[in-house]
Amino acid sequence: TLEEAARHRLSSAMAESEGIALLAGWLQRATLAGLSSFSQVLLTRLEQQIAVECDFEAMGPPLEVLYALWRHDPLNGMRDAAVLQTTLRAAIDRTLWLAESTGLIGPPQVSSHLHSWQALCHILRDEQNRQPAGELVPLPRALAVLTRRYRAKDACALSRGAALGALIRLEHPDADTQAALALLNDLPPDRLGEALHGLIALARHQLASHPAFVGGFNQQLMQLDDGQFIRALPDMRAALAWLPPRERAALA
Numbered sequence: 001t002l003e004e005a006a007r008h009r010l011s012s013a014m015a016e017s018e019g020i021a022l023l024a025g026w027l028q029r030a031t032l033a034g035l036s037s038f039s040q041v042l043l044t045r046l047e048q049q050i051a052v053e054c055d056f057e058a059m060g061p062p063l064e065v066l067y068a069l070w071r072h073d074p075l076n077g078m079r080d081a082a083v084l085q086t087t088l089r090a091a092i093d094r095t096l097w098l099a100e101s102t103g104l105i106g107p108p109q110v111s112s113h114l115h116s117w118q119a120l121c122h123i124l125r126d127e128q129n130r131q132p133a134g135e136l137v138p139l140p141r142a143l144a145v146l147t148r149r150y151r152a153k154d155a156c157a158l159s160r161g162a163a164l165g166a167l168i169r170l171e172h173p174d175a176d177t178q179a180a181l182a183l184l185n186d187l188p189p190d191r192l193g194e195a196l197h198g199l200i201a202l203a204r205h206q207l208a209s210h211p212a213f214v215g216g217f218n219q220q221l222m223q224l225d226d227g228q229f230i231r232a233l234p235d236m237r238a239a240l241a242w243l244p245p246r247e248r249a250a251l252a
Helices: 002-016 020-032 040-051 060-072 082-099 107-129 139-151 157-169 177-186 189-207 211-222 226-240 245-251
Strands: none
Touching (some): 002 040, 020 040, 020 060, 060 082, 082 107, 082 139, 107 139, 107 157, 107 189, 139 157, 157 177, 157 189, 177 189, 177 211, 189 226
16 A cells, blocks of 8 residues: 555665664654654664764754654654654663763864754653653653753763753753853863853853852952953853843843
8 A cells, every 4th residue: 555655665765774864754754644653673773773872962953853742743653663762761871871972072063063962852851841851761760861961070061061061051059150151260261252152052041140150250250360251261152142132132
C-alpha cells in the first residue's frame, strides 16, 4: 500500500541519516505523513546513531524539533510513538554527555553552543514541572551534570556560566545570585564577560534585574584595570545583547 511504501522510504532515510539534525527532519516528515509505527530494528539503529553524535553545538535545533513533536502532537499519534520517545530520550542523554565534554568554543560556535544549553534547559524545566516528573530524563542525573559542569575549573567559562544559569532557572537550591557572583569572581578577568554571557543567556530574568547581582557585578567591574576591562568588553556586550533595550539600559 501507499502507507507501507511511505513507511519503508522514511525508515530507510532515517536509518541512513548522518547526524541528528537530518534524523529530526525525517521524523517531522513522518509526523506530517501520519506515520508513527516503525520496527524495533530501526529504533535500535536510531539509538546507535545518536550515541555517536560528537557535536554539542549541533544538538539544540534537533532537540527543539523532537521535543515539540513529543509535547504538541497528540493528533497524529506521534507523542506516544516509540520511535519519537526512543529518539528524544537518546538525544537528551547524548546532550547531557556532550555537555561535560566540550572544550574551547570559538566565536562561530558561541550562538549554537548557547542554543543547545537553552534547548536542554527548556526540556528540564518542563520535566521538573510535569507530574510525574522525569518521564523523559532522570532529573537528579541531569542536575548533577549541570552542577559538575559549572564547578569544573578546566571547563570553558561560557559553558560554566550557561550551566549555572540553567541551574538558576531550574531553581536549584545551590544556584542563586551569590553562586553567580562567586563564579565570576573565581575566573580570570579576561574570562569574566564570557561567563556572564552564559549566565545571562540562560537566566536573564533571574539575574539581569536582581539588585544583589547587579551591585555585586558592578563591584567586580570596578576592580578591573583598563586593559582587563577592554579584554572582557566584547563578551559583556554579547551578554547584554540578550536583554531588551530597557533592561539593557538599566543594567548598564
